[in-house]
Amino acid sequence: ILNVEQSPQSLHVQEGDSTNFTCSFPSSNFYALHWYRWETAKSPEALFVMTLNGDEKKKGRISATLNTKEGYSYLYIKGSQPEDSATYLCALVTGGYQKVTFGTGTKLQVIP
Amino acid sequence: EPEVTQTPSHQVTQMGQEVILRCVPISNHLYFYWYRQILGQKVEFLVSFYNNEISEKSEIFDDQFSVERPDGSNFTLKIRSTKLEDSAMYFCASSEGAGPYGYTFGSGTRLTVV
Numbered sequence: 404i405l406n407v408e409q410s411p412q413s414l415h416v417q418e419g420d421s422t423n424f425t426c427s428f429p430s431s432n433f434y435a436l437h438w439y440r441w442e443t444a445k446s447p448e449a450l451f452v453m454t455l456n457g458d459e460k461k462k463g464r465i466s467a468t469l470n471t472k473e474g475y476s477y478l479y480i481k482g483s484q485p486e487d488s489a490t491y492l493c494a495l496v497t498g499g500y501q502k503v504t505f506g507t508g509t510k511l512q513v514i515p
Numbered sequence: 516e517p518e519v520t521q522t523p524s525h526q527v528t529q530m531g532q533e534v535i536l537r538c539v540p541i542s543n544h545l546y547f548y549w550y551r552q553i554l555g556q557k558v559e560f561l562v563s564f565y566n567n568e569i570s571e572k573s574e575i576f577d578d579q580f581s582v583e584r585p586d587g588s589n590f591t592l593k594i595r596s597t598k599l600e601d602s603a604m605y606f607c608a609s610s611e612g613a614g615p616y617g618y619t620f621g622s623g624t625r626l627t628v629v
Contacts, residue, residue: 437618439620446606446621446623447558447618447620449617449619454615494558503548503560504560505557505559
Protein backbone atom coordinates (compact mmCIF):
# COMPACT_ATOMS: atom_id res chain seq x y z
CA ILE A 404 0.00 0.00 0.00
CA LEU A 405 1.49 3.32 -1.07
CA ASN A 406 1.65 6.09 1.49
CA VAL A 407 0.88 9.54 0.11
CA GLU A 408 0.92 12.11 2.89
CA GLN A 409 -0.20 15.70 2.81
CA SER A 410 0.53 18.38 5.36
CA PRO A 411 -0.88 20.27 7.03
CA GLN A 412 -4.30 18.57 7.29
CA SER A 413 -6.01 21.94 7.54
CA LEU A 414 -5.03 25.54 7.31
CA HIS A 415 -6.71 28.88 8.01
CA VAL A 416 -5.22 31.96 6.37
CA GLN A 417 -6.28 35.58 6.02
CA GLU A 418 -7.32 36.90 2.64
CA GLY A 419 -4.23 38.19 0.85
CA ASP A 420 -1.80 35.86 2.61
CA SER A 421 0.29 33.47 0.58
CA THR A 422 0.42 29.86 1.63
CA ASN A 423 1.88 26.51 0.69
CA PHE A 424 1.39 22.88 1.50
CA THR A 425 3.21 19.63 0.93
CA CYS A 426 2.57 16.26 -0.64
CA SER A 427 5.06 13.48 0.20
CA PHE A 428 5.20 10.19 -1.64
CA PRO A 429 7.47 7.19 -2.20
CA SER A 430 9.76 8.03 -5.09
CA SER A 431 10.00 4.52 -6.56
CA ASN A 432 7.77 3.54 -9.51
CA PHE A 433 6.80 7.18 -10.06
CA TYR A 434 4.82 8.05 -13.19
CA ALA A 435 3.09 11.31 -12.38
CA LEU A 436 1.71 13.49 -9.62
CA HIS A 437 -1.67 15.17 -9.88
CA TRP A 438 -3.01 18.08 -7.86
CA TYR A 439 -6.78 18.56 -7.54
CA ARG A 440 -8.94 21.22 -5.92
CA TRP A 441 -12.09 19.90 -4.32
CA GLU A 442 -14.77 22.33 -3.24
CA THR A 443 -17.56 21.16 -0.97
CA ALA A 444 -20.46 19.59 -2.88
CA LYS A 445 -18.52 19.61 -6.15
CA SER A 446 -16.25 17.13 -7.89
CA PRO A 447 -12.43 17.29 -7.72
CA GLU A 448 -11.04 19.61 -10.38
CA ALA A 449 -7.64 18.91 -11.92
CA LEU A 450 -5.09 21.66 -11.30
CA PHE A 451 -1.80 20.18 -12.43
CA VAL A 452 -0.32 16.99 -13.80
CA MET A 453 3.40 16.82 -13.14
CA THR A 454 5.73 14.20 -14.53
CA LEU A 455 9.33 15.39 -14.50
CA ASN A 456 11.68 16.00 -11.62
CA GLY A 457 12.05 19.76 -11.25
CA ASP A 458 8.70 20.45 -12.96
CA GLU A 459 7.13 23.78 -12.06
CA LYS A 460 3.58 24.53 -13.15
CA LYS A 461 1.51 27.67 -12.73
CA LYS A 462 -2.16 28.50 -13.10
CA GLY A 463 -3.01 32.05 -12.12
CA ARG A 464 -2.07 32.51 -8.46
CA ILE A 465 -1.49 28.80 -7.90
CA SER A 466 1.78 27.05 -8.68
CA ALA A 467 3.37 23.70 -7.91
CA THR A 468 6.82 22.19 -7.87
CA LEU A 469 7.93 18.57 -8.01
CA ASN A 470 10.94 16.72 -6.63
CA THR A 471 10.73 13.06 -7.61
CA LYS A 472 14.14 12.15 -6.19
CA GLU A 473 13.18 13.07 -2.64
CA GLY A 474 9.48 12.36 -3.10
CA TYR A 475 7.66 15.64 -2.52
CA SER A 476 5.62 18.30 -4.25
CA TYR A 477 4.68 21.76 -3.00
CA LEU A 478 1.54 23.68 -3.91
CA TYR A 479 1.70 27.46 -3.48
CA ILE A 480 -1.15 29.93 -3.46
CA LYS A 481 -0.18 33.59 -3.76
CA GLY A 482 -2.51 36.21 -2.29
CA SER A 483 -5.21 33.77 -1.10
CA GLN A 484 -8.82 34.68 -1.83
CA PRO A 485 -11.98 33.33 -0.17
CA GLU A 486 -12.79 31.42 -3.38
CA ASP A 487 -9.56 29.43 -2.88
CA SER A 488 -11.20 27.76 0.14
CA ALA A 489 -11.30 24.06 -0.72
CA THR A 490 -9.57 20.77 -0.04
CA TYR A 491 -6.42 20.32 -2.11
CA LEU A 492 -5.63 16.73 -2.99
CA CYS A 493 -2.46 15.32 -4.45
CA ALA A 494 -2.50 11.95 -6.17
CA LEU A 495 0.42 9.71 -7.07
CA VAL A 496 0.20 7.81 -10.34
CA THR A 497 1.94 4.44 -10.56
CA GLY A 498 1.25 1.15 -12.26
CA GLY A 499 1.42 2.25 -15.87
CA TYR A 500 -0.54 5.49 -15.36
CA GLN A 501 -3.71 3.74 -14.38
CA LYS A 502 -3.45 3.39 -10.64
CA VAL A 503 -3.79 6.52 -8.56
CA THR A 504 -3.24 6.82 -4.84
CA PHE A 505 -4.68 9.94 -3.26
CA GLY A 506 -3.25 11.83 -0.32
CA THR A 507 -5.34 12.74 2.68
CA GLY A 508 -5.85 16.31 1.47
CA THR A 509 -5.19 19.75 2.92
CA LYS A 510 -8.31 21.69 3.78
CA LEU A 511 -7.76 25.41 3.21
CA GLN A 512 -10.02 28.07 4.67
CA VAL A 513 -9.39 31.65 3.57
CA ILE A 514 -10.88 34.16 5.98
CA PRO A 515 -12.09 37.43 4.40
CA GLU B 516 -16.95 22.49 -20.74
CA PRO B 517 -17.45 18.70 -21.07
CA GLU B 518 -18.58 16.97 -17.90
CA VAL B 519 -18.69 13.53 -16.39
CA THR B 520 -22.26 12.87 -15.30
CA GLN B 521 -23.22 10.51 -12.49
CA THR B 522 -26.64 9.25 -11.50
CA PRO B 523 -28.24 9.06 -9.05
CA SER B 524 -26.73 11.72 -6.81
CA HIS B 525 -27.91 9.84 -3.73
CA GLN B 526 -28.99 6.23 -3.35
CA VAL B 527 -30.28 4.53 -0.24
CA THR B 528 -30.40 0.75 -0.30
CA GLN B 529 -31.06 -2.12 2.06
CA MET B 530 -28.13 -4.28 3.09
CA GLY B 531 -27.85 -7.28 0.77
CA GLN B 532 -29.45 -5.53 -2.19
CA GLU B 533 -27.75 -4.96 -5.51
CA VAL B 534 -27.05 -1.41 -6.67
CA ILE B 535 -25.91 -0.03 -9.98
CA LEU B 536 -24.20 3.34 -10.09
CA ARG B 537 -24.17 5.01 -13.46
CA CYS B 538 -21.71 7.33 -15.13
CA VAL B 539 -21.49 8.99 -18.52
CA PRO B 540 -17.82 9.81 -19.15
CA ILE B 541 -16.63 12.50 -21.54
CA SER B 542 -17.24 11.23 -25.05
CA ASN B 543 -13.69 11.26 -26.42
CA HIS B 544 -12.11 9.88 -23.25
CA LEU B 545 -10.72 6.37 -23.38
CA TYR B 546 -9.94 5.53 -19.75
CA PHE B 547 -12.54 5.25 -17.02
CA TYR B 548 -12.24 4.93 -13.29
CA TRP B 549 -14.22 4.45 -10.14
CA TYR B 550 -13.12 5.84 -6.80
CA ARG B 551 -14.84 6.01 -3.46
CA GLN B 552 -14.55 8.05 -0.31
CA ILE B 553 -15.89 6.73 2.96
CA LEU B 554 -16.89 9.63 5.17
CA GLY B 555 -13.85 11.12 6.89
CA GLN B 556 -11.39 8.93 5.02
CA LYS B 557 -9.18 9.23 1.95
CA VAL B 558 -10.34 8.92 -1.61
CA GLU B 559 -9.63 5.30 -2.61
CA PHE B 560 -9.02 3.83 -6.05
CA LEU B 561 -11.36 1.00 -7.01
CA VAL B 562 -10.85 0.17 -10.67
CA SER B 563 -9.65 1.44 -14.04
CA PHE B 564 -11.16 0.37 -17.35
CA TYR B 565 -9.79 0.61 -20.87
CA ASN B 566 -10.69 -1.00 -24.16
CA ASN B 567 -13.69 -2.74 -22.61
CA GLU B 568 -11.78 -4.46 -19.89
CA ILE B 569 -10.47 -3.85 -16.41
CA SER B 570 -6.85 -2.70 -16.54
CA GLU B 571 -6.19 -2.22 -12.82
CA LYS B 572 -8.15 -2.90 -9.67
CA SER B 573 -7.53 -2.46 -5.98
CA GLU B 574 -7.90 -4.90 -3.11
CA ILE B 575 -11.26 -3.27 -2.34
CA PHE B 576 -12.64 -4.31 -5.74
CA ASP B 577 -13.55 -7.89 -4.85
CA ASP B 578 -16.09 -10.27 -6.41
CA GLN B 579 -18.95 -8.15 -5.08
CA PHE B 580 -18.02 -5.40 -7.53
CA SER B 581 -18.21 -5.34 -11.30
CA VAL B 582 -17.98 -2.69 -13.99
CA GLU B 583 -19.45 -2.54 -17.43
CA ARG B 584 -19.63 -0.26 -20.42
CA PRO B 585 -22.87 -1.61 -21.83
CA ASP B 586 -23.53 0.74 -24.72
CA GLY B 587 -20.46 2.82 -25.54
CA SER B 588 -21.53 5.80 -23.48
CA ASN B 589 -22.49 4.60 -20.00
CA PHE B 590 -19.99 3.20 -17.51
CA THR B 591 -21.55 1.39 -14.58
CA LEU B 592 -20.41 0.09 -11.21
CA LYS B 593 -22.45 -2.77 -9.77
CA ILE B 594 -22.30 -3.88 -6.17
CA ARG B 595 -23.97 -7.27 -5.94
CA SER B 596 -24.86 -7.59 -2.29
CA THR B 597 -24.30 -4.35 -0.45
CA LYS B 598 -22.83 -4.24 3.03
CA LEU B 599 -23.03 -1.41 5.56
CA GLU B 600 -19.35 -0.66 4.96
CA ASP B 601 -20.07 0.04 1.29
CA SER B 602 -21.67 3.32 2.34
CA ALA B 603 -19.51 5.99 0.72
CA MET B 604 -19.35 8.64 -1.96
CA TYR B 605 -18.57 6.96 -5.27
CA PHE B 606 -16.84 9.00 -7.95
CA CYS B 607 -16.51 8.16 -11.59
CA ALA B 608 -13.66 9.74 -13.57
CA SER B 609 -12.39 9.63 -17.11
CA SER B 610 -9.24 10.69 -18.92
CA GLU B 611 -8.37 11.05 -22.57
CA GLY B 612 -5.32 8.84 -22.33
CA ALA B 613 -2.91 6.99 -20.16
CA GLY B 614 0.03 9.15 -19.31
CA PRO B 615 0.19 12.72 -18.07
CA TYR B 616 -3.51 13.47 -18.30
CA GLY B 617 -5.58 14.72 -15.42
CA TYR B 618 -8.83 13.04 -14.62
CA THR B 619 -12.22 14.65 -14.98
CA PHE B 620 -14.41 13.60 -12.08
CA GLY B 621 -18.17 13.38 -11.85
CA SER B 622 -19.98 14.94 -8.92
CA GLY B 623 -20.39 11.59 -7.19
CA THR B 624 -23.12 9.28 -5.97
CA ARG B 625 -23.65 9.11 -2.25
CA LEU B 626 -24.52 5.49 -1.44
CA THR B 627 -26.10 4.82 1.93
CA VAL B 628 -26.59 1.19 2.93
CA VAL B 629 -29.07 0.70 5.77
